[in-house]
Amino acid sequence: MEKCHEKVIFSHLCDSNFTLRIMFEDKDARTELSKLGEFGLIKHLAEHIKLGNPSSVKGIGDDAAVIQFENGKQTVVTTDMLLEGVHFDLSYCPMKHLGYKAVSVNVSDIYAMNASPKQILVSIAVSNRFSLEAIEELYAGMLLACEKHGVDLVGGDTNSSRSGLIISITAIGEVDKNDIVYRSGAKPGNLLCVSGDLGSAYLGLQILEREKKIFMENPQIQPDMEGNDYLLERQLKPEARKDIIEQLKENGIRPTSMIDISDGLASETLHLCTESNVGCRLYENKIPIDQIAMLRAQEFNLNPTMCALSGGEDYELLFTIEIKDHDKVKKCKDVIIIGHITEKAEGANLVLTGTEMLTPLTAQGWDALLKK
């Protein structure tokens, strides 16, 4: 029988909660899922799950969870599925990180509506390749992210899978009717803003793929992750930007449109423009790219701007604000203005650094990342 996550191929990552080790699964510590059965597993997992939000009326244990938000609040619901071999690779993604990421990417969608996540439902499909200990790690990661975002895990579903691991998470959030932000509200003259930095998660993935390849060819060679902690964290343990939503609120800014960056800056900017029926001008020299990301991109012969535009998985927030909020947004930490919204007829354009030439923004595939 295949074992689960036999080898995590690198030695460490800085965050103390998430020490990555070269892990050879300890046979003694392996409890077969078949020993517990579906109900035993659910019961076991539920023992560690506590409810914290007043709106979580009933969690795990009945036919359905019960949720009650205050009057006047709207409910925001989103779901995302992660498939082994498509969205994650267990040879370098530890189960705890995977759990954390699965929750992060879901609550990120809730924040992108300017809402607060409150509950999640977690559905998993697992094969007997996984031990109880591996599933416990997955849930430990999920619960850590839940704690960080003030979210209750209120239910889910458990199934067996004949192939890889499948994780599907549904997140539920609440928002005041007047605060909700859609993709469709951007207007000409609005400023285009983004949080954090972009392209790092994609470069983290490139490093992991490179080291995996080397490791597969020669397991004696220790993976070289030196100096790449930040990029690896961006890939393996993305943070949904709760802090940005809070700062916007504190500074009295209600974005006119917003989206989270899962597929790359270009693709998400185009979504905002299409949904809002507008054009935009995005300045290449304003795109935030981390220094290490810049260096690694060059080593991989990738264009750093293209990594930011088309790399994806950064889970930052992209939003537009009215020009009157310019001074307020300047007070927000880790947010910068990267362009502005124009009339639709002007198109969605990137202003190239140096030449000031305009080039139409396009959502490109992976090939586009290669340096010309």
Ligand code: ADP
């Ligand atoms: P049903 O047969 O009605 O689908 P289940 O036995 O699947 O009921 O689920 C029983 C309870 O356990 C429900 O509250 C459900 O939401 C919860 N649950 C099932 N699987 C999971 C899981 N993987 N994670 C969290 N809660 C779960």
Ligand code: MG
């Ligand atoms: Mg069920």
